[in-house]
Amino acid sequence: xxxxxxxxxxxxxxxxxxxxxxxxxxxxxxxxxxxxxxxxxxxxxxxxxxxxxxxxxxxxxxxxxxxxxxxxxxxxxxxxxxxxxxxxxxxxxxxxxxxxxxxxxxxxxxxxxxxxxxxxxxxxxxxxxxxxxxxxxxxxxxxxxxxxxxxxxxxxxxxxxxxxxxxxxxxxxxxxxxxxxxxxxxxxxxxxxxxxxxxxxxxxxxxxxxxxxxxxxxxxxxxxxxxxxxxxxxxxxxxxxxxxxxxxxxxxxxxxxxxxxxxxxxxxxxxxxxxxxxxxxxxxxxxxxxxxxxxxxxxxxxxxxxxxxxxxxxxxxxxxxxxxxxxxxxxxxxxxxxxxxxxxxxxxxxxxxxxxxxxxxxxxxxxxxxxxxxxxxxxxxxxxxxxxxxxxxxxxxxxxxxxxxxxxxxxxxxxxxxxxxxxxxxxxxxxxxxxxxxxxxxxxxxxxxxxxxxxxxxxxxxxxxxxxxxxxxxxxxxxxxxxxxxxxxxxxxxxxxxxxxxxxxxxxxxxxxxxxxxxxxxxxxxxxxx
Amino acid sequence: xxxxxxxxxxxxxxxxxxxxxxxxxxxxxxxxxxxxxxxxxxxxxxxxxxxxxxxxxxxxxxxxxxxxxxxxxxxxxxxxxxxxxxxxxxxxxxxxxxxxxxxxxxxxxxxxxxxxxxxxxxxxxxxxxxxxxxxxxxxxxxxxxxxxxxxxxxxxxxxxxxxxxxxxxxxxxxxxxxxxxxxxxxxxxxxxxxxxxxxxxxxxxxxxxxxxxxxxxxxxxxxxxxxxxxxxxxxxxxxxxx
Numbered sequence: 001x002x003x004x005x006x007x008x009x010x011x012x013x014x015x016x017x018x019x020x021x022x023x024x025x026x027x028x029x030x031x032x033x034x035x036x037x038x039x040x041x042x043x044x045x046x047x048x049x050x051x052x053x054x055x056x057x058x059x060x061x062x063x064x065x066x067x068x069x070x071x072x073x074x075x076x077x078x079x080x081x082x083x084x085x086x087x088x089x090x091x092x093x094x095x096x097x098x099x100x101x102x103x104x105x106x107x108x109x110x111x112x113x114x115x116x117x118x119x120x121x122x123x124x125x126x127x128x129x130x131x132x133x134x135x136x137x138x139x140x141x142x143x144x145x146x147x148x149x150x151x152x153x154x155x156x157x158x159x160x161x162x163x164x165x166x167x168x169x170x171x172x173x174x175x176x177x178x179x180x181x182x183x184x185x186x187x188x189x190x191x192x193x194x195x196x197x198x199x200x201x202x203x204x205x206x207x208x209x210x211x212x213x214x215x216x217x218x219x220x221x222x223x224x225x226x227x228x229x230x231x232x233x234x235x236x237x238x239x240x241x242x243x244x245x246x247x248x249x250x251x252x253x254x255x256x257x258x259x260x261x262x263x264x265x266x267x268x269x270x271x272x273x274x275x276x277x278x279x280x281x282x283x284x285x286x287x288x289x290x291x292x293x294x295x296x297x298x299x300x301x302x303x304x305x306x307x308x309x310x311x312x313x314x315x316x317x318x319x320x321x322x323x324x325x326x327x328x329x330x331x332x333x334x335x336x337x338x339x340x341x342x343x344x345x346x347x348x349x350x351x352x353x354x355x356x357x358x359x360x361x362x363x364x365x366x367x368x369x370x371x372x373x374x375x376x377x378x379x380x381x382x383x384x385x386x387x388x389x390x391x392x393x394x395x396x397x398x399x400x401x402x403x404x405x406x407x408x409x410x411x412x413x414x415x416x417x418x419x420x421x422x423x424x425x426x427x428x429x430x431x432x433x434x435x436x437x438x439x440x441x442x443x444x445x446x447x448x449x450x451x452x453x454x455x456x457x458x459x460x461x462x463x464x465x466x467x468x469x470x471x472x473x474x475x476x477x478x479x480x481x482x483x484x485x486x487x488x489x490x491x492x493x494x495x496x497x498x499x500x501x502x503x504x505x506x507x508x509x510x511x512x513x514x515x516x517x518x519x520x521x522x523x524x525x526x527x528x529x530x
Numbered sequence: 531x532x533x534x535x536x537x538x539x540x541x542x543x544x545x546x547x548x549x550x551x552x553x554x555x556x557x558x559x560x561x562x563x564x565x566x567x568x569x570x571x572x573x574x575x576x577x578x579x580x581x582x583x584x585x586x587x588x589x590x591x592x593x594x595x596x597x598x599x600x601x602x603x604x605x606x607x608x609x610x611x612x613x614x615x616x617x618x619x620x621x622x623x624x625x626x627x628x629x630x631x632x633x634x635x636x637x638x639x640x641x642x643x644x645x646x647x648x649x650x651x652x653x654x655x656x657x658x659x660x661x662x663x664x665x666x667x668x669x670x671x672x673x674x675x676x677x678x679x680x681x682x683x684x685x686x687x688x689x690x691x692x693x694x695x696x697x698x699x700x701x702x703x704x705x706x707x708x709x710x711x712x713x714x715x716x717x718x719x720x721x722x723x724x725x726x727x728x729x730x731x732x733x734x735x736x737x738x739x740x741x742x743x744x745x746x747x748x749x750x751x752x753x754x755x756x757x758x759x760x761x762x763x764x765x766x767x768x769x770x771x772x
Contacts, residue, residue, distance in 0.1 A: 032648070034680045035592040035600040096712025098664040098672030122673055128597065132676040136705065140657035151645070174637045205592040205600075237558060237565040237613075238594045320746075321595075325560075423572040 002396050003028060003168045003181050005155045005210065006188035008036035009127070009382060010365025012134040013389025014186050014396075019141035021397050026181055028150040028170055030205055033135050037190050037203040037366075038385065041127025042244035042318070044109060044119035045092070045386070046379035047085035051104040052117040058082045061118060065380060068113040068278045069345070069373020070485040071500055072223065075522035077352035077370050081380075081387055088387050089120050095133040098122055100314065109314070110249040111378045113278035119379040124244045124318040127382060150181075155210045156417050158185060158217055158361065165361035171418060178413035184360045184396045187214070188389060191344040191366040195470055196430045197423075200341040201233055201242040211367060212465035213417065214348065215472065220357035221505045222369040222517075223346035224469075225477035225487050228376055229439050231282040232301050233340030236325050240340035243301060244318060245378040247330075248275040250310050252303040254282070255334075256289050257296045265289045280375040280486045283339040287439045298336035306331070339439060343381060345372040345486065346476070349504065354392035357506075362396050364388035369502075374485020419460040429456060429470050436474045442490045446478040468512060472505040475514045479503060531556050533617045534579065535566060537587055538629040539639045547636075550587070551579045556617070563620075563628055564591055564601055564613040567640075588639035596744050599679030602686075603640050604629040609686035611744045612640075631686050634693060644682050646693035647701055654698055654728045655720060656705050662712035667768030675708035675752055677745050684739035684749070690732050697732025700739040700749055707752040710759055710766055722760035730761050 002018055004011045007029035018025045029036070048061040061082040066075060093099055093106060099120050100107040108117040122129035141147040152173045159167040159180060167182040189210040193202030215221055231254070232243040248254070254275050255262040265285060267274040275282070286299045303315075311319055311331055322330045343366065350356055350368040365385040372380060436449030453471050458464045481492045482499040501516040532555050540547040554566045570576055571586040578584055592600040594613045601612035606620055606627055620626050634642035664672040684700040685691045691699040706725050713721055740749050759766035 031590060031592055031600055032644075032680070035590075035598040037593070039597055040593055040595070093663055094661045096658055096662045096664055096672065096709065098669045098676060098711070101666040101669060122676070125673075125677065129673060129676045132678070132705070132708065136657045136709065139652055140659070143652050143655075143657070151648075174641070174643065203592040203598065204594065236595060237560050237562050238568055241595055325595075422574070424574065427572070 001025065001183035002186060002393070002400050003183050004186045004188055005168060006036070006190060006365065006367070007033040007149070007151070008038035008188065008190060008365060009041075009130060009134065009385035010389035010392075011186070011188035012131070012138050013386045014188060014364060014393040015138050015141065015147050016134065017390045017393035018397060019138075019144070019146040022146070023397050023400055024146050024148070026148050026150055026183075027138070028153050028155065028168065028181070030152065030154045030173055032151045033131060033138075035203070035205060036131065037193070037206055038382070039128040039131050040201065040203065040242065041382050042124045042242060043111060043246035043249065044121035044126045044379050045089060045130070045382040046111065046114070046118045046377070047089040047120060047383065048082065048118055049086050049089060049106055049108060049120065051102060051106055052108050054116045056116040056118055058085065060116065061085060064114045065371070065377055066373070068377040069375055070495065072226075072373035072484060072502065072519070073371055074352055074520055076520060079522065080352060080391075081371050081384060084387055085383055088383060088390070092130055092133060092386070095137050097129055097133045109246060110276060112245050112248070112276045112282070113273070113377045115273070119249065121246065121314070124246050124315050130382060130386075155189065155213065156415065157213055160217060160358065164359040172410055175410065176412070177410035178415070178418075179408040179410040181408050184400050185362070186392045186396055187348060187356070187361065187363040187367050188365045189367045192347070192469070194426065195433055195466065195473070196341050197426050198238055199240065199430060199434060201230060201240045208466065208469070209421070209462060211347070212462065212469045215469045215505070215507050216461070216465035218506065218508050219361070220349040221347060221472065222349040222502045223374070223476070224473040224505055225437070225480055225503060226345035226374050226485060227341055227437060228279055228343035228345060228486050229283040229339040230342035231279055231286055231339055232337040233342070234325060234335070234337060241321070241325055242340075242342065243322065243335070243337060245279070246315065247301060247303055247318060250314060251306050252301055253305070254286070254299055254301060256299045258294050263289070263295070278375050278377060283439055284488055286339055298338065300334035301330075301337045302334035303330045304332060304334065343376055345369065345374065345376050353395040354388055355395060360399070362392040364392040374487060416461045419462060421462045421466055422459060425456070425458065425463050426466065429453065429466060432456065433470050433473060437477055440488050440490050441477055443478060444491075446474055450474045450478065468507055472507065472512050472514065475512065476503040476505055479514050479516075531559065531561065531618055532624065533566070533621050534625040535563075535570075536625055536627045537640070539587065540636055542638050543636050550584060552576070553579055554617070559618055561617050562613055563603075563605055563615040563617065563626065564594055566617060567612065588641050590641055597679070599681030599744070602631060602681035602683050602744070604631060604686065609683040609742060611681065611683075614744055631682055633686050633691065634682065644680075647680060647682055647685065650698040650702055650728070651705060654702050654706070654724045656702065656709060656724070658709055658713055659717045659720070660714055662709075662714055662717065664712045668711045671752070671755060671767040672708055672711040674748060675704050675711060677747055678704040679745050681744060683742050683744055687738040687742050689736050689738060690734045695732070696728060698728040700743075703729040703756065704747060704749075704752055707756045710756060725756055725760040730757060
């Protein structure tokens with residue numbers, strides 16, 4: 001029996017893989033899969049399918065992913081990811097995903113940080129469309145009794161004994177009753193959006209309570225300073241709304257007004273990839289050009305040159321969304337865009353088999369730190385989630401003992417962790433964190449944020465866990481005295497080979513230790529293959 | 531903008547419902563019922579219109595951009611997503627009514643238990659037994675039919691749907707159409723039978739669901755395709771189905 005925490009792309013992929021192997025699992029999530037953050041993923045999923053007559057290969061996908069991540073990811077894990085990507089996308093296609101097609105198979109589009117077309121898509125709702133197919137597939141296994149959903153249930157804490165994970169203690173959010181669910185645990189609980197309330201493109205469901213509790217329980221986290229600002233977001237009521245990178249992949253251009261004319265700053269500075277430089281670069285350039293004295297106003301995303309064909313067949317859903325939220329039609333006028341927190345490259349430390357620092361505990365999807373290094377390429381998140389879910393399930397399957405399948409007994413519990421964090425607390429912490437963890441960071445700003453976070457008043461264990469996780473993010477950023485990918489320090493603007501190491505954060509005995517760890521070398525046998 | 535929200539509350543399924551009236555002020559012309567509920571709950575000094583304090587209103591939300599269906603509720607008598615319900619557009623004499631969906635069992639306040647809707651999908655056998663692929667002639671149809679949020683708004687207005695009945699409504703018709711677009715012949719036969727039993731036979735053709743879908747799914751187009759294949763043994767979507 002395996003307990004999967006989270007029912008988004010990674011969780012569903014893990015459930016399918018376990019069920020296919022005849023291993024029973026529980027799929028535990030605060031809300032149904034239809035409400036998972038994965039449904040918001042837009043532009044597509046990367047795989048070197050080579051259907052666009054560009055002679056693409058997994059080796060190039062590997063190179064782009066490593067370079068995009070500024071060589072801060074496990075090369076063996078990235079090699080496996082990119083090598084298996086075509087099979088992953090084919091597998092999704094065979095679940096009835098209506099990918100855009102061409103005469104050679106699955107059509108691919110351009111995406112950031114990659115010179116070749118490598119991103120399979122379903123208009124700009126790819127996450128939603130993949131989720132629908134996986135939900136249907138999991139339903140088949142629910143019917144066979146192999147997957148049991150706990151669809152309004154949240155993780156309260158892991159059951160740890162002698163360094164091993166023996167299950168999960170969960171709460172039914174409807175009844176308030178709790179139960180211990182024995183078995184291995186796969187964490188697929190998403191990014192830490194709730195650390196930055198209202199300031200990310202994610203969902204309110206991702207409260208980060210699970211991540212904070214795991215951190216508080218001593219689970220090892222890595223690269224917590226690495227959070228991705230997506231270049232093109234707009235502010236809507238209560239959150240940031242993503243404008244997919246496909247807008248630029250399909251020909252959208254960024255400019256800012258300078259001396260009364262349009263300055264296409266990305267195209268001027270980066271002639272080769274232009275508007276499709278990796279997200280960390282685009283977001284940082286936007287931040288800098290906006291701050292210049294000779295420019296006016298916001299950075300504009302200009303899609304007015306896109307053809308009718310592209311709007312109709314590939315981005316009709318995006319156009320509707322932009323009209324709804326900005327009142328402007330992107331077909332006829334550029335829209336103002338701003339960087340917004342979008343993705344967490346850092347998270348629970350996982351090895352290439354998706355094992356964590358605790359025996360019997362695995363992690364997959366955005367909650368784990370593995371494939372994306374210092375900056376994730378667009379199109380690699382869904383790939384990482386699906387492939388990661390499958391791989392975590394394979395690993396868990398080899399260890400799972402199918403003993404504890406009895407129906408869990410839910411009962412009233414009295415536990416200090418059942419008290420939710422106050423809104424005013426999470427808002428205050430989020431404000432402190434953004435102060436320290438902006439696009440441009442400095443030792444001084446980080447010190448000040450750390451000091452404020454240390455003084456922040458906490459009223460319950462959940463708040464304390466969140467505060468500790470936030471402090472670990474700030475301290476990881478403080479300790480990394482260089483600039484790499486999404487982490488840019490104005491006081492250390494260059495990359496340093498000495499810091500091409502992962503930050504490791506462990507909380508134990510009431511204190512957090514931040515250290516650095518070297519990355520594994522690429523295995524020669526794998527390197528030969530590509 | 532100053533709006534009075536009249537919210538139907540209940541502590542739990544076992545308790546009686548009651549009305550909470552609360553004033554909400556916002557400078558945001560795009561403020562929604564979702565943003566109002568968020569802000570009201572965030573205010574630790576919250577008071578109703580009579581100055582009485584009250585506990586946070588329980589409701590479900592997730593994406594806040596009408597892509598997840600979590601926040602479906604009845605607003606001014608019409609089911610819709612709270613995150614898509616703009617107060618300025620909805621205000622009637624300065625007030626907006628907010629109630630839970632009524633077709634599903636209540637949990638607390640604005641939360642209802644929509645499991646019946648998902649159980650229906652399982653009992654209708656909505657999956658691909660042997661996998662399947664969508665050809666380019668049906669990419670658009672497959673896309674449209676993959677967009678269902680499973681929010682329940684269409685079931686709320688449907689005169690024929692009730693939880694526990696044989697008729698599963700548009701929330702099952704849409705996924706069924708997606709699967710028909712991909713299924714092989716063997717699986718398509720079962721899906722068509724399921725469609726006739728759980729969609730076609732029980733549908734009173736009122737088309738109350740036509741304009742209610744928050745995702746704007748073209749219900750008629752999907753029904754036409756599936757009816758053709760499942761009932762009239764004719765062409766499905768862009769190709770001939772045997």
